[in-house]
Amino acid sequence: MKQLPLDLQLPEPFGFDDFLIGPNLEAFLALKALADGVPGEGCVYLWGAHGTGKSHLLRATVLRALAGGLYARYWDAAETPLDELAHGYELLAVDHVDGLDDAGQVALFGLINAQREAGRVIVTAGSRPPAQLALREDLTTRLGWGLVFEIGEPADEDKATLLRHRARARGCEVDEAVCRWLVTHQSRDLGDLTRLLDRLDRAALAAGRPLTLPLVRETLRSGPGE
Structure with a gap:
Protein backbone atom coordinates (compact mmCIF):
# COMPACT_ATOMS: atom_id res chain seq x y z
CA MET A 1 0.00 0.00 0.00
CA LYS A 2 1.28 3.42 -0.90
CA GLN A 3 1.78 5.94 1.88
CA LEU A 4 -0.05 9.17 1.21
CA PRO A 5 2.31 12.14 1.63
CA LEU A 6 1.15 15.04 3.75
CA ASP A 7 1.67 18.52 2.38
CA LEU A 8 3.98 19.80 5.10
CA GLN A 9 6.17 22.07 2.97
CA LEU A 10 7.64 25.10 4.64
CA PRO A 11 7.51 28.46 2.90
CA GLU A 12 10.56 29.35 0.84
CA PRO A 13 13.15 30.89 3.20
CA PHE A 14 14.21 34.41 2.30
CA GLY A 15 16.28 35.53 5.29
CA PHE A 16 19.92 36.58 5.24
CA ASP A 17 20.78 33.36 7.09
CA ASP A 18 19.30 31.37 4.19
CA PHE A 19 21.30 33.17 1.51
CA LEU A 20 24.29 31.42 0.01
CA ILE A 21 26.83 34.26 0.04
CA GLY A 22 29.43 32.83 -2.36
CA PRO A 23 31.11 35.72 -4.20
CA ASN A 24 28.58 38.29 -2.94
CA LEU A 25 29.92 39.21 0.49
CA GLU A 26 30.19 42.95 -0.23
CA ALA A 27 26.57 43.21 -1.42
CA PHE A 28 25.40 40.98 1.43
CA LEU A 29 27.01 43.17 4.09
CA ALA A 30 25.88 46.44 2.48
CA LEU A 31 22.23 45.34 2.34
CA LYS A 32 22.31 43.90 5.84
CA ALA A 33 23.60 47.23 7.15
CA LEU A 34 20.86 49.16 5.36
CA ALA A 35 18.25 46.79 6.78
CA ASP A 36 19.64 47.49 10.26
CA GLY A 37 19.26 51.22 9.71
CA VAL A 38 23.00 51.91 9.50
CA PRO A 39 23.57 55.21 7.67
CA GLY A 40 25.09 54.75 4.23
CA GLU A 41 24.39 54.94 0.52
CA GLY A 42 20.63 54.64 0.27
CA CYS A 43 20.42 53.76 -3.43
CA VAL A 44 21.52 50.23 -4.33
CA TYR A 45 21.14 48.30 -7.58
CA LEU A 46 21.70 44.54 -7.93
CA TRP A 47 22.15 42.82 -11.25
CA GLY A 48 22.96 39.33 -12.45
CA ALA A 49 21.64 36.25 -14.20
CA HIS A 50 18.37 34.57 -13.26
CA GLY A 51 18.67 32.35 -10.21
CA THR A 52 21.69 34.02 -8.60
CA GLY A 53 19.69 35.29 -5.62
CA LYS A 54 18.81 38.92 -6.37
CA SER A 55 15.17 38.51 -5.34
CA HIS A 56 16.25 36.59 -2.26
CA LEU A 57 18.50 39.45 -1.17
CA LEU A 58 15.77 42.04 -1.74
CA ARG A 59 13.28 40.02 0.31
CA ALA A 60 15.84 39.36 3.03
CA THR A 61 16.60 43.08 3.28
CA VAL A 62 12.92 43.94 3.67
CA LEU A 63 12.24 41.16 6.19
CA ARG A 64 15.17 42.25 8.36
CA ALA A 65 14.15 45.91 8.12
CA LEU A 66 10.60 45.06 9.17
CA ALA A 67 11.89 43.01 12.09
CA GLY A 68 13.90 46.03 13.18
CA GLY A 69 10.86 48.31 13.11
CA LEU A 70 11.40 50.02 9.77
CA TYR A 71 8.49 50.73 7.42
CA ALA A 72 9.60 48.57 4.50
CA ARG A 73 8.19 46.75 1.50
CA TYR A 74 9.23 44.36 -1.24
CA TRP A 75 7.63 45.28 -4.58
CA ASP A 76 7.81 42.91 -7.55
CA ALA A 77 7.42 45.20 -10.56
CA ALA A 78 6.91 42.16 -12.80
CA GLU A 79 3.67 41.37 -10.96
CA THR A 80 2.42 44.70 -9.61
CA PRO A 81 2.76 47.96 -11.58
CA LEU A 82 4.48 50.73 -9.66
CA ASP A 83 2.15 53.48 -8.48
CA GLU A 84 1.82 56.12 -5.77
CA LEU A 85 1.41 53.42 -3.10
CA ALA A 86 5.13 52.71 -3.42
CA HIS A 87 5.97 56.10 -1.90
CA GLY A 88 6.67 56.78 1.77
CA TYR A 89 8.53 53.64 2.82
CA GLU A 90 11.68 53.98 4.87
CA LEU A 91 13.11 51.10 2.86
CA LEU A 92 11.69 50.04 -0.49
CA ALA A 93 12.93 47.12 -2.61
CA VAL A 94 11.80 47.05 -6.25
CA ASP A 95 12.48 43.85 -8.16
CA HIS A 96 12.61 43.18 -11.94
CA VAL A 97 13.04 46.81 -12.98
CA ASP A 98 14.37 45.71 -16.38
CA GLY A 99 10.81 44.87 -17.46
CA LEU A 100 9.18 48.20 -16.61
CA ASP A 101 6.91 49.79 -19.20
CA ASP A 102 6.94 53.53 -19.90
CA ALA A 103 4.65 54.38 -16.99
CA GLY A 104 6.63 52.17 -14.64
CA GLN A 105 9.89 53.83 -15.66
CA VAL A 106 8.44 57.26 -14.91
CA ALA A 107 7.22 55.99 -11.54
CA LEU A 108 10.60 54.48 -10.61
CA PHE A 109 12.44 57.64 -11.65
CA GLY A 110 10.24 59.63 -9.28
CA LEU A 111 10.64 57.05 -6.50
CA ILE A 112 14.43 57.13 -6.63
CA ASN A 113 14.43 60.92 -6.45
CA ALA A 114 11.89 60.97 -3.62
CA GLN A 115 13.71 58.34 -1.56
CA ARG A 116 17.05 60.10 -1.87
CA GLU A 117 15.61 63.53 -1.06
CA ALA A 118 13.93 62.12 2.06
CA GLY A 119 17.06 60.25 3.17
CA ARG A 120 15.32 56.91 2.70
CA VAL A 121 16.52 53.68 1.13
CA ILE A 122 15.64 52.19 -2.26
CA VAL A 123 17.09 48.89 -3.44
CA THR A 124 16.41 47.70 -6.99
CA ALA A 125 17.32 44.70 -9.10
CA GLY A 126 17.50 43.79 -12.78
CA SER A 127 19.24 41.41 -15.13
CA ARG A 128 21.92 43.75 -16.53
CA PRO A 129 24.14 46.65 -15.42
CA PRO A 130 22.31 49.99 -15.46
CA ALA A 131 23.95 51.22 -18.67
CA GLN A 132 22.88 48.08 -20.54
CA LEU A 133 19.20 48.16 -19.56
CA ALA A 134 16.64 48.92 -22.27
CA LEU A 135 15.20 51.76 -20.18
CA ARG A 136 15.13 55.56 -20.35
CA GLU A 137 18.61 57.05 -20.15
CA ASP A 138 17.70 59.29 -17.22
CA LEU A 139 16.44 56.24 -15.30
CA THR A 140 19.52 54.13 -15.98
CA THR A 141 21.59 57.08 -14.76
CA ARG A 142 19.57 57.16 -11.53
CA LEU A 143 19.96 53.40 -11.05
CA GLY A 144 23.71 53.85 -11.28
CA TRP A 145 23.79 56.77 -8.83
CA GLY A 146 24.59 54.69 -5.76
CA LEU A 147 26.07 51.26 -5.12
CA VAL A 148 25.89 48.74 -7.96
CA PHE A 149 26.62 45.07 -7.27
CA GLU A 150 26.79 42.14 -9.65
CA ILE A 151 25.33 39.09 -7.90
CA GLY A 152 27.39 36.11 -8.95
CA GLU A 153 26.49 32.43 -8.95
CA PRO A 154 27.80 30.27 -6.08
CA ALA A 155 29.88 27.15 -6.70
Whole structure:
Protein backbone atom coordinates (compact mmCIF):
# COMPACT_ATOMS: atom_id res chain seq x y z
CA MET A 1 0.00 0.00 0.00
CA LYS A 2 1.28 3.42 -0.90
CA GLN A 3 1.78 5.94 1.88
CA LEU A 4 -0.05 9.17 1.21
CA PRO A 5 2.31 12.14 1.63
CA LEU A 6 1.15 15.04 3.75
CA ASP A 7 1.67 18.52 2.38
CA LEU A 8 3.98 19.80 5.10
CA GLN A 9 6.17 22.07 2.97
CA LEU A 10 7.64 25.10 4.64
CA PRO A 11 7.51 28.46 2.90
CA GLU A 12 10.56 29.35 0.84
CA PRO A 13 13.15 30.89 3.20
CA PHE A 14 14.21 34.41 2.30
CA GLY A 15 16.28 35.53 5.29
CA PHE A 16 19.92 36.58 5.24
CA ASP A 17 20.78 33.36 7.09
CA ASP A 18 19.30 31.37 4.19
CA PHE A 19 21.30 33.17 1.51
CA LEU A 20 24.29 31.42 0.01
CA ILE A 21 26.83 34.26 0.04
CA GLY A 22 29.43 32.83 -2.36
CA PRO A 23 31.11 35.72 -4.20
CA ASN A 24 28.58 38.29 -2.94
CA LEU A 25 29.92 39.21 0.49
CA GLU A 26 30.19 42.95 -0.23
CA ALA A 27 26.57 43.21 -1.42
CA PHE A 28 25.40 40.98 1.43
CA LEU A 29 27.01 43.17 4.09
CA ALA A 30 25.88 46.44 2.48
CA LEU A 31 22.23 45.34 2.34
CA LYS A 32 22.31 43.90 5.84
CA ALA A 33 23.60 47.23 7.15
CA LEU A 34 20.86 49.16 5.36
CA ALA A 35 18.25 46.79 6.78
CA ASP A 36 19.64 47.49 10.26
CA GLY A 37 19.26 51.22 9.71
CA VAL A 38 23.00 51.91 9.50
CA PRO A 39 23.57 55.21 7.67
CA GLY A 40 25.09 54.75 4.23
CA GLU A 41 24.39 54.94 0.52
CA GLY A 42 20.63 54.64 0.27
CA CYS A 43 20.42 53.76 -3.43
CA VAL A 44 21.52 50.23 -4.33
CA TYR A 45 21.14 48.30 -7.58
CA LEU A 46 21.70 44.54 -7.93
CA TRP A 47 22.15 42.82 -11.25
CA GLY A 48 22.96 39.33 -12.45
CA ALA A 49 21.64 36.25 -14.20
CA HIS A 50 18.37 34.57 -13.26
CA GLY A 51 18.67 32.35 -10.21
CA THR A 52 21.69 34.02 -8.60
CA GLY A 53 19.69 35.29 -5.62
CA LYS A 54 18.81 38.92 -6.37
CA SER A 55 15.17 38.51 -5.34
CA HIS A 56 16.25 36.59 -2.26
CA LEU A 57 18.50 39.45 -1.17
CA LEU A 58 15.77 42.04 -1.74
CA ARG A 59 13.28 40.02 0.31
CA ALA A 60 15.84 39.36 3.03
CA THR A 61 16.60 43.08 3.28
CA VAL A 62 12.92 43.94 3.67
CA LEU A 63 12.24 41.16 6.19
CA ARG A 64 15.17 42.25 8.36
CA ALA A 65 14.15 45.91 8.12
CA LEU A 66 10.60 45.06 9.17
CA ALA A 67 11.89 43.01 12.09
CA GLY A 68 13.90 46.03 13.18
CA GLY A 69 10.86 48.31 13.11
CA LEU A 70 11.40 50.02 9.77
CA TYR A 71 8.49 50.73 7.42
CA ALA A 72 9.60 48.57 4.50
CA ARG A 73 8.19 46.75 1.50
CA TYR A 74 9.23 44.36 -1.24
CA TRP A 75 7.63 45.28 -4.58
CA ASP A 76 7.81 42.91 -7.55
CA ALA A 77 7.42 45.20 -10.56
CA ALA A 78 6.91 42.16 -12.80
CA GLU A 79 3.67 41.37 -10.96
CA THR A 80 2.42 44.70 -9.61
CA PRO A 81 2.76 47.96 -11.58
CA LEU A 82 4.48 50.73 -9.66
CA ASP A 83 2.15 53.48 -8.48
CA GLU A 84 1.82 56.12 -5.77
CA LEU A 85 1.41 53.42 -3.10
CA ALA A 86 5.13 52.71 -3.42
CA HIS A 87 5.97 56.10 -1.90
CA GLY A 88 6.67 56.78 1.77
CA TYR A 89 8.53 53.64 2.82
CA GLU A 90 11.68 53.98 4.87
CA LEU A 91 13.11 51.10 2.86
CA LEU A 92 11.69 50.04 -0.49
CA ALA A 93 12.93 47.12 -2.61
CA VAL A 94 11.80 47.05 -6.25
CA ASP A 95 12.48 43.85 -8.16
CA HIS A 96 12.61 43.18 -11.94
CA VAL A 97 13.04 46.81 -12.98
CA ASP A 98 14.37 45.71 -16.38
CA GLY A 99 10.81 44.87 -17.46
CA LEU A 100 9.18 48.20 -16.61
CA ASP A 101 6.91 49.79 -19.20
CA ASP A 102 6.94 53.53 -19.90
CA ALA A 103 4.65 54.38 -16.99
CA GLY A 104 6.63 52.17 -14.64
CA GLN A 105 9.89 53.83 -15.66
CA VAL A 106 8.44 57.26 -14.91
CA ALA A 107 7.22 55.99 -11.54
CA LEU A 108 10.60 54.48 -10.61
CA PHE A 109 12.44 57.64 -11.65
CA GLY A 110 10.24 59.63 -9.28
CA LEU A 111 10.64 57.05 -6.50
CA ILE A 112 14.43 57.13 -6.63
CA ASN A 113 14.43 60.92 -6.45
CA ALA A 114 11.89 60.97 -3.62
CA GLN A 115 13.71 58.34 -1.56
CA ARG A 116 17.05 60.10 -1.87
CA GLU A 117 15.61 63.53 -1.06
CA ALA A 118 13.93 62.12 2.06
CA GLY A 119 17.06 60.25 3.17
CA ARG A 120 15.32 56.91 2.70
CA VAL A 121 16.52 53.68 1.13
CA ILE A 122 15.64 52.19 -2.26
CA VAL A 123 17.09 48.89 -3.44
CA THR A 124 16.41 47.70 -6.99
CA ALA A 125 17.32 44.70 -9.10
CA GLY A 126 17.50 43.79 -12.78
CA SER A 127 19.24 41.41 -15.13
CA ARG A 128 21.92 43.75 -16.53
CA PRO A 129 24.14 46.65 -15.42
CA PRO A 130 22.31 49.99 -15.46
CA ALA A 131 23.95 51.22 -18.67
CA GLN A 132 22.88 48.08 -20.54
CA LEU A 133 19.20 48.16 -19.56
CA ALA A 134 16.64 48.92 -22.27
CA LEU A 135 15.20 51.76 -20.18
CA ARG A 136 15.13 55.56 -20.35
CA GLU A 137 18.61 57.05 -20.15
CA ASP A 138 17.70 59.29 -17.22
CA LEU A 139 16.44 56.24 -15.30
CA THR A 140 19.52 54.13 -15.98
CA THR A 141 21.59 57.08 -14.76
CA ARG A 142 19.57 57.16 -11.53
CA LEU A 143 19.96 53.40 -11.05
CA GLY A 144 23.71 53.85 -11.28
CA TRP A 145 23.79 56.77 -8.83
CA GLY A 146 24.59 54.69 -5.76
CA LEU A 147 26.07 51.26 -5.12
CA VAL A 148 25.89 48.74 -7.96
CA PHE A 149 26.62 45.07 -7.27
CA GLU A 150 26.79 42.14 -9.65
CA ILE A 151 25.33 39.09 -7.90
CA GLY A 152 27.39 36.11 -8.95
CA GLU A 153 26.49 32.43 -8.95
CA PRO A 154 27.80 30.27 -6.08
CA ALA A 155 29.88 27.15 -6.70
CA ASP A 156 28.03 23.88 -7.30
CA GLU A 157 29.44 22.37 -4.11
CA ASP A 158 28.02 25.24 -2.05
CA LYS A 159 24.65 24.88 -3.79
CA ALA A 160 24.52 21.18 -2.94
CA THR A 161 25.32 21.91 0.71
CA LEU A 162 22.61 24.53 0.96
CA LEU A 163 20.10 22.31 -0.83
CA ARG A 164 20.69 19.57 1.73
CA HIS A 165 20.35 22.09 4.55
CA ARG A 166 17.00 23.30 3.16
CA ALA A 167 15.82 19.72 2.75
CA ARG A 168 16.59 18.96 6.38
CA ALA A 169 14.76 22.12 7.45
CA ARG A 170 11.71 20.64 5.71
CA GLY A 171 12.14 17.34 7.53
CA CYS A 172 13.53 15.60 4.44
CA GLU A 173 16.68 13.52 4.90
CA VAL A 174 18.55 13.34 1.64
CA ASP A 175 21.95 11.94 0.77
CA GLU A 176 24.62 14.45 -0.19
CA ALA A 177 25.22 12.58 -3.45
CA VAL A 178 21.59 13.22 -4.45
CA CYS A 179 22.00 16.96 -3.90
CA ARG A 180 25.22 17.03 -5.91
CA TRP A 181 23.55 15.13 -8.75
CA LEU A 182 20.55 17.49 -8.79
CA VAL A 183 22.79 20.56 -8.95
CA THR A 184 24.87 19.22 -11.84
CA HIS A 185 22.07 17.55 -13.85
CA GLN A 186 18.99 19.69 -13.21
CA SER A 187 18.24 23.43 -12.88
CA ARG A 188 21.00 25.62 -11.50
CA ASP A 189 18.42 27.83 -9.79
CA LEU A 190 18.19 27.12 -6.05
CA GLY A 191 14.51 27.98 -5.95
CA ASP A 192 13.78 25.51 -8.76
CA LEU A 193 15.96 22.89 -7.07
CA THR A 194 14.19 23.33 -3.75
CA ARG A 195 10.79 22.88 -5.38
CA LEU A 196 12.09 19.81 -7.21
CA LEU A 197 13.35 18.39 -3.94
CA ASP A 198 9.89 18.89 -2.42
CA ARG A 199 8.41 16.88 -5.27
CA LEU A 200 10.99 14.12 -4.86
CA ASP A 201 10.38 13.98 -1.12
CA ARG A 202 6.65 13.49 -1.73
CA ALA A 203 7.45 10.71 -4.20
CA ALA A 204 9.70 8.99 -1.65
CA LEU A 205 7.00 9.19 1.02
CA ALA A 206 4.36 7.83 -1.34
CA ALA A 207 6.62 4.93 -2.32
CA GLY A 208 7.72 4.26 1.25
CA ARG A 209 11.35 4.44 0.13
CA PRO A 210 14.34 6.56 1.13
CA LEU A 211 15.22 9.44 -1.18
CA THR A 212 18.10 7.85 -3.07
CA LEU A 213 19.59 8.55 -6.48
CA PRO A 214 17.81 5.56 -8.13
CA LEU A 215 14.45 6.84 -6.84
CA VAL A 216 15.26 10.35 -8.06
CA ARG A 217 15.99 9.04 -11.56
CA GLU A 218 12.82 6.92 -11.58
CA THR A 219 10.69 9.85 -10.48
CA LEU A 220 12.15 12.22 -13.05
CA ARG A 221 11.69 9.66 -15.82
CA SER A 222 8.01 9.37 -14.90
CA GLY A 223 7.45 13.03 -15.82
CA PRO A 224 6.26 16.13 -13.94
CA GLY A 225 4.43 15.62 -10.67
CA GLU A 226 1.05 17.03 -9.78
